[in-house]
Every structure is written in structure tokens, then in C-alpha cells.
Amino acid sequence: HLIAVLPGDGIGPEVAAEARRVLEATGLDLVFEEAPVGGAAYDAAGHPLPPATLDLAHRADAILFGAVGDARYDGLERALRPEQAILGLRKELGLFANLRPAKLFNGLEDASALRPEIAATIDLVIVRELTGDVYFGLKSRGTSAEGLREGRDLMRYDEAEVARIARVGFETARTRGSRLCSVDKANVLETSQLWRDVVIEVAADYPDVALTHMYVDNAAMQLVRDPGQFDVIVTGNLFGDILSDQASMCAGSIGMLPSAALGATGKGLYEPIHGSAPDIAGQGKANPCAAILSAAMLLRHSLGEAAAADRIEAAVAAAIAGGARTADLGGNLSTRGMADRILAGL
Amino acid sequence: HLIAVLPGDGIGPEVAAEARRVLEATGLDLVFEEAPVGGAAYDAAGHPLPPATLDLAHRADAILFGAVGDARYDGLERALRPEQAILGLRKELGLFANLRPAKLFNGLEDASALRPEIAATIDLVIVRELTGDVYFGLKSRGTSAEGLREGRDLMRYDEAEVARIARVGFETARTRGSRLCSVDKANVLETSQLWRDVVIEVAADYPDVALTHMYVDNAAMQLVRDPGQFDVIVTGNLFGDILSDQASMCAGSIGMLPSAALGATGKGLYEPIHGSAPDIAGQGKANPCAAILSAAMLLRHSLGEAAAADRIEAAVAAAIAGGARTADLGGNLSTRGMADRILAGL
Ligand SMILES: CC(C)[C@H](C(=O)O)[C@@H](O)C(=O)O
Numbered sequence: 001h002l003i004a005v006l007p008g009d010g011i012g013p014e015v016a017a018e019a020r021r022v023l024e025a026t027g028l029d030l031v032f033e034e035a036p037v038g039g040a041a042y043d044a045a046g047h048p049l050p051p052a053t054l055d056l057a058h059r060a061d062a063i064l065f066g067a068v069g070d071a072r073y074d075g076l077e078r079a080l081r082p083e084q085a086i087l088g089l090r091k092e093l094g095l096f097a098n099l100r101p102a103k104l105f106n107g108l109e110d111a112s113a114l115r116p117e118i119a120a121t122i123d124l125v126i127v128r129e130l131t132g133d134v135y136f137g138l139k140s141r142g143t144s145a146e147g148l149r150e151g152r153d154l155m156r157y158d159e160a161e162v163a164r165i166a167r168v169g170f171e172t173a174r175t176r177g178s179r180l181c182s183v184d185k186a187n188v189l190e191t192s193q194l195w196r197d198v199v200i201e202v203a204a205d206y207p208d209v210a211l212t213h214m215y216v217d218n219a220a221m222q223l224v225r226d227p228g229q230f231d232v233i234v235t236g237n238l239f240g241d242i243l244s245d246q247a248s249m250c251a252g253s254i255g256m257l258p259s260a261a262l263g264a265t266g267k268g269l270y271e272p273i274h275g276s277a278p279d280i281a282g283q284g285k286a287n288p289c290a291a292i293l294s295a296a297m298l299l300r301h302s303l304g305e306a307a308a309a310d311r312i313e314a315a316v317a318a319a320i321a322g323g324a325r326t327a328d329l330g331g332n333l334s335t336r337g338m339a340d341r342i343l344a345g346l
Numbered sequence: 347h348l349i350a351v352l353p354g355d356g357i358g359p360e361v362a363a364e365a366r367r368v369l370e371a372t373g374l375d376l377v378f379e380e381a382p383v384g385g386a387a388y389d390a391a392g393h394p395l396p397p398a399t400l401d402l403a404h405r406a407d408a409i410l411f412g413a414v415g416d417a418r419y420d421g422l423e424r425a426l427r428p429e430q431a432i433l434g435l436r437k438e439l440g441l442f443a444n445l446r447p448a449k450l451f452n453g454l455e456d457a458s459a460l461r462p463e464i465a466a467t468i469d470l471v472i473v474r475e476l477t478g479d480v481y482f483g484l485k486s487r488g489t490s491a492e493g494l495r496e497g498r499d500l501m502r503y504d505e506a507e508v509a510r511i512a513r514v515g516f517e518t519a520r521t522r523g524s525r526l527c528s529v530d531k532a533n534v535l536e537t538s539q540l541w542r543d544v545v546i547e548v549a550a551d552y553p554d555v556a557l558t559h560m561y562v563d564n565a566a567m568q569l570v571r572d573p574g575q576f577d578v579i580v581t582g583n584l585f586g587d588i589l590s591d592q593a594s595m596c597a598g599s600i601g602m603l604p605s606a607a608l609g610a611t612g613k614g615l616y617e618p619i620h621g622s623a624p625d626i627a628g629q630g631k632a633n634p635c636a637a638i639l640s641a642a643m644l645l646r647h648s649l650g651e652a653a654a655a656d657r658i659e660a661a662v663a664a665a666i667a668g669g670a671r672t673a674d675l676g677g678n679l680s681t682r683g684m685a686d687r688i689l690a691g692l
């Protein structure tokens with residue numbers, strides 16, 4: 001299996017290195033190849049997603065991604081900014097389904113801004129559509145009929161795009177609590193009305209999954225009020241961007257949460273949900289858990305190695321329960337030190 | 347002064363009646379005229395915003411709005427559903443600026459899902475644009491080139507729309523902590539890039555206000571992690587819909603929070619942020635505080651009666667601090683009983 005390692009910017013290289021070390025420790029037959037991405041790639045090759053990096057991503061069976069972004073690149077035109085690398089990879093590789101689990105780890109009850117008894121109930125997965133919506137609809141800057149500067153972005157979905165992500169939502173719910181909440185804004189948007197219609201149609205194939213619908217503004221409230229009510233949430237690209245970050249923060253430990261971006265084949269891109277954190281880059285302080293848990297998702301979803309994934313996840317949970325803490329969790333373990341604790345438990 | 351009272355559906359009539367009673371108790375020279383809106387108007391006149399109601403809204407100096415909506419109308423085509431009344435009023439009256447204060451009341455520290463020490467720091471205003479964005483851009487249902495059903499909504503802003511709401515944001519910040527955070531998704535959307543450009547241009551007129559920018563996904567995180575960092579947030583219609591509900595829930599007491607929708611003239615529409623709550627309608631259980639505080643905003647923003655507004659707000663705060671509690675706050679006062687406590691303090 002060829003694993004593309006795209007470390008990226010800021011703390012990306014530090015956490016990706018530890019995730020790679022954990023993958024190597026599984027004893028599985030894996031080949032690693034590295035390439036620059038994001039700001040690092042812009043510096044090296046003039047583009048956040050250079051052809052050689054994209055080519056590696058195409059050849060690989062799975063992609064281990066660090067993080068991209070740095071304020072240094074804010075002045076560049078949008079097409080050259082680090083974030084375009086991740087948008088480009090999603091689109092080029094057809095990675096339409098983003099899986100974002102959010103749960104509270106035993107021992108981290110105090111890390112959440114929510115009351116401990118509410119935070120403890122969080123155990124959900126957000127399934128976010130990743131290659132459509134207003135992210136990828138026609139965009140333009142222009143002049144209005146009145147001669148004013150104008151910005152435009154088309155929000156759109158077609159039934160095939162909605163149906164395939166809905167299926168991922170239902171399938172994910174089946175592996176868990178069999179409850180799926182579809183989030184939209186059907187009282188205002190045609191895109192959402194189509195979304196709701198199609199999700200209901202697809203539901204006919206999943207009579208064993210309990211489907212509910214919620215408006216996005218209400219979902220943002222409910223994720224604070226009673227996050228324990230959710231099992232799996234399926235939603236569009238834009239709403240998913242907002243709600244998944246909110247849910248992660250409710251769980252209290254964005255240094256702990258992984259994500260997967262999957263396509264129709266087994267290939268996937270795996271990345272911690274945290275960003276590049278330029279302020280602590282290069283200091284060996286970053287929490288590697290989210291990257292290591294992303295590596296576990298890689299084993300499960302792209303390589304079919306569920307047992308190895310389970311072992312890694314158990315080792316992370318055990319390290320945390322045993323008191324291992326990086327700075328973000330109020331401790332003083334280094335990035336490497338935290339990974340060592342996890343490796344010791346493997 | 348002519349006040350249009352549009353009670354609407356569910357608990358709307360109950361809470362609007364108490365807000366009206368409080369306005370009457372001010373001794374100001376006010377004339378009230380009532381008209382149906384939402385589902386109640388659909389039942390009475392076949393449309394959620396009948397011509398007579400819209401006409402009253404046009405004639406009035408200010409509008410006291412209850413709440414609209416009931417699942418009974420879900421089967422209707424979108425144009426006839428209760429929510430269209432509020433969207434229609436905003437658009438027809440040019441009410442482009444939504445002010446949504448969110449703060450924790452003394453005595454309600456335990457009502458929030460956030461840790462009390464974090465919830466106690468919440469004291470912010472969200473300034474939401476209300477007549478543009480993907481809410482009012484061109485919408486269509488159709489068939490794609492591949493023959494698939496498709497839904498489309500155009501997100502758009504022009505510079506004039508952004509500049510006028512930015513000014514409301516800066517002006518609001520000036521009356522408070524002089525800090526304005528503009529929320530967008532400029533790393534992905536052209537609309538947001540224009541938004542950010544124009545907000546920066548307008549900032550030149552407000553050198554005394556500290557302006558920052560934040561992506562919407564990060565804002566959703568920060569509202570949970572550290573809501574006390576915000577003074578005034580200015581954002582577009584869609585992001586404002588999501589973030590303002592989230593912020594209200596962080597403050598813990600959606601039965602306590604008012605809102606104003608303002609235009610270029612003094613006219614405004616004032617409504618509690620809570621919905622119609624059909625499950626408790628007609629039982630005299632609803633919390634009237636949000637409606638009463640909306641009436642206070644009406645006095646301040648449309649009638650220039652700041653002193654009377656202050657008195658009402660102080661009376662609500664005193665009632666709460668004195669232990670007055672409706673069911674949503676864990677007490678057993680009726681809607682009328684809570685209003686009586688507030689009136690007694692006036
Ligand atoms: C960096 C940005 C373009 C991206 C997104 O909005 O999708 C990020 O926020 C994410 O959620 O992965």
C-alpha cells in the first residue's frame with residue numbers, strides 16, 4: 001500500500017511525522033512517499049498543490065495530511081493560498097464524503113466549555129458533503145446593474161450528489177445508533193428543499209435507520225443545548241463546515257479529533273481537524289493525537305485494517321485516561337513524548 | 347405613535363399581549379392596531395402576510411411581532427408557509443439590520459449548557475444583514491445538463507448592501523466596547539471577499555473601533571470556547587442566522603432574548619428570538635421576557651424613548667434576580683404572572 005504523506009505547514013509536519021511513526025509500528029506492509037502541500041509547496045514550487053503532489057495523491061492508496069495555512073500567504077490571490085490545496089485535493093480526487101467524529105475522551109471532561117455532564121454525552125459523527133454546494137458553484141466578481149461592485153457564488157446540488165452523501169449518512173448510522181439527522185435550511189433555500197426531498201427518497205432503502213430533519217440554525221442551538229441527542233448528522237458542504245467545527249469544540253478537544261475525506265473508491269484523505277497553528281509550530285508542543293487517530297481512520301476506511309485501527313484508537317484512549325497530556329490539554333508532554341506513550345500502549 | 351401588533355402563531359399571541367401591556371404601562375402616547383400574520387393569517391385570509399397586514403406594517407411607526415410557524419403548514423408550498431411572513435416583512439419594509447443581543451442574566455447562570463464561569467462572560471450583539479445574501483438571490487429548481495433534478499440559490503452581495511450593514515456594526519460597537527468582529531468565509535466565497543474588502547473600507551470612518559475578521563467556522567468554535575471575547579459581530583444573512591441562534595443558546599435562555607430588525611428610517615420590527623412553540627401554546631406557560639425586552643428595544647430604536655427602555659430592561663433584570671421564573675427557567679410562574687412581576691417593578 002502506498003501512503004502519500006503531505007505534511008503541509010505549521011505544526012502539520014510535526015504531527016504527521018508521529019502519525020507516520022504509529023503507522024510504521026503496526027507492522028503492516030506500507031510504503032510512504034512525501035510531498036509538499038499548502039504554503040510549503042507554494043514556497044518550494046510556486047503553487048499550493050503542485051503537479052507532483054497531485055500526481056502522488058492520485059497514485060497513493062491513501063493520503064495522510066498534516067495541516068495547511070499561514071497568515072504569511074493572506075496577501076496572495078485566492079488560487080495560490082494554502083487552503084486551495086485541500087479544496088483542490090477534495091475535488092480532483094472526488095472525495096465527496098467527510099466523516100468527522102466528535103466525542104469526549106474519558107479524562108478530558110474538563111476540556112470542554114460545556115458543563116461536564118453535557119459534554120460527556122457527546123458521541124456523534126458529522127457526515128459532510130465535500131465537493132459541491134456554494135463551495136464549488138460558479139463564482140464571480142463583477143458590477144451590478146447599478147454599477148456597484150458585486151460578489152456572487154452559486155449554491156447548488158443535484159439529486160445524484162445528494163443521494164450519494166445521504167447513503168454515506170445512512171450507512172454510517174447503521175454502524176452506530178441507527179439515527180440520522182439531516183440538516184438543511186429548507187424553509188428558505190431551493191437547494192435545501194431538493195436536499196430534503198432526495199434524503200427522504202434514499203431513506204426508503206434504510207427502513208432500519210430513524211431519519212429526522214432539522215434546520216441549520218436549530219442544529220447550531222441543539223449542538224450546544226443537548227449534543228447527546230445526535231448520533232449521525234448528514235449535511236451539505238457549507239453547513240457541515242460550520243457545524244462540524246462547532247461540534248468538535250463542544251467535545252472540547254480539537255487536538256484530539258480526526259477526519260476522513262472519502263470518495264467512491266476506497267481512497268481517502270485523512271487529516272486532524274485542527275489547523276496549522278503557526279504560533280506553536282516547530283516547538284514540539286503540538287498534540288499528535290488527532291493526526292494519529294486520523295491514521296487509524298486511514299487503516300479502517302482505506303486499507304480495511306479495522307483491527308489495527310481499533311488498537312491505535314484504544315492506545316490513544318488509554319494514554320489519555322492514563323494522564324498523558326500535551327500543552328493544549330494542560331500537560332507538558334512534547335509531541336514526540338505523547339506519541340511515545342501511545343506507541344508504548346500498542 | 348402607531349404600533350402594529352402582529353401576534354402570529356403558537357405562543358406568539360400570549361407573549362405579544364404581555365409586551366403590549368408593558369408598553370401601555372409606560373404612559374407614553376401609543377396607539378395599537380393588531381393584524382394576523384403567519385399561519386393564523388393563512389387560516390384567516392389565505393396568505394401568511396395578507397395585504398391588510400402589510401398595509402398596517404407600512405403605516406405603523408414600529409411593529410411588535412410575536413412568533414410564526416406550526417408543523418400544520420409544512421405541507422404548503424413555500425410561498426404560503428408562515429415563515430414567508432417574516433421574510434416578506436423584512437424585504438418589503440427594507441429592514442436590513444438585525445440586532446441580536448446575547449447576554450446572561452444575573453441569576454440564570456445555571457440555565458446555560460456552558461460552564462457557568464464561561465456563560466457569565468457572554469455579553470455580545472450580533473448584527474446580521476437581513477435582506478440580501480443567499481436568502482434573496484435568484485432561486486430555481488430545474489434539470490441539470492445530465493437530466494438530473496437540481497436546486498439552485500444565488501448567494502450575492504453588492505458593496506452598498508455590505509457598507510450599510512457594516513456601518514450599523516461599527517455604530518453599534520461605538521455604543522459598547524468598540525470592538526467589531528466581521529465574520530465571513532473569504533477563503534472560499536467571492537461574496538465574502540467582497541464583504542471583507544468593503545468592511546475594511548468602511549472601517550476608515552471608524553478609527554476608534556477595533557476591527558477583526560474571522561472565518562465563520564472558527565466563529566462557531568469561538569462562540570463555544572470563549573464567547574466573552576466578542577463585543578459586536580457583524581455578518582451576512584445566512585451566517586448570522588446560524589451564529590445568532592448559537593450565541594443565544596450559549597447565553598442559555600432563549601426565552602429571555604429579544605431582537606430588532608431595522609431599516610434606514612426609524613421604523614423597526616421587534617420580536618423575541620424564540621419561536622412559536624406550538625407544544626406549549628395556549629397554556630399560559632410561555633416566558634414573556636423576550637417579547638417584553640423586544641418592546642424595550644422598540645422604545646429605544648424606533649421611538650427614541652431610551653429612558654423608558656432602560657426602565658423596562660431594569661425591571662426584567664430585577665424580576666429575574668428576584669427569583670421570578672417561568673417553566674422554561676425551572677419555575678412555575680405563568681406568562682401573565684411573570685409579566686405582573688415585571689410590571690410591579692416598573
Ligand atoms: C480551509 C477551508 C477551505 C476548509 C473548508 O472550509 O472546507 C476548512 O475549514 C475545513 O473544514 O476543512
Ligand SMILES: CC(C)[C@H](C(=O)O)[C@@H](O)C(=O)O
Binds near residue numbers: 217429432433587
Ligand atoms: C423563519 C426563518 C425564515 C428565519 C430566518 O432564517 O431568517 C428565522 O430562522 C430567523 O432567524 O428569524
